[in-house]
Amino acid sequence: MRCERCDQGDREPVRRAKTAERDGRIAVVLDVPMEECPSCGDRWLRWEVASRLDELLSEMLAAGAEVATRHYDQRGAVPAA
Ligand SMILES: [Zn+2]
Incomplete structure (x- = not known):
């Protein structure tokens, strides 16, 4: 699907990490499925x-x-080593 923001690229399915931080603690979820514009x-x-x-x-x-x-x-969170 054409990117609505730049109109230069086509969105492609990718997997990326997403991070959240709260009170000095960090949570990272890897391999989150999303679409990304290569442009x-x-x-x-x-x-x-x-x-x-x-x-x-x-x-x-x-x-x-x-x-x-x-x-x-x-399933289930694992603490980082
Ligand atoms: Zn774009």
Whole structure:
């Protein structure tokens, strides 16, 4: 689909990491599926992906680890080594 922002590139499906920070703690979700414009770098998340991502990041931050990482498709948060 044509990028609405720059009208120069076609959005392509990619997987990227998303990070959230709260009170000095960091949560990272890897392999989040989204679309990216190769021309301007703009990214789009589907509503259900954004919603699940919010849920995951809040869960991970609430769990209390200083740094937590997980894959988007994986069940349960794992503390980073
Ligand atoms: Zn673009």
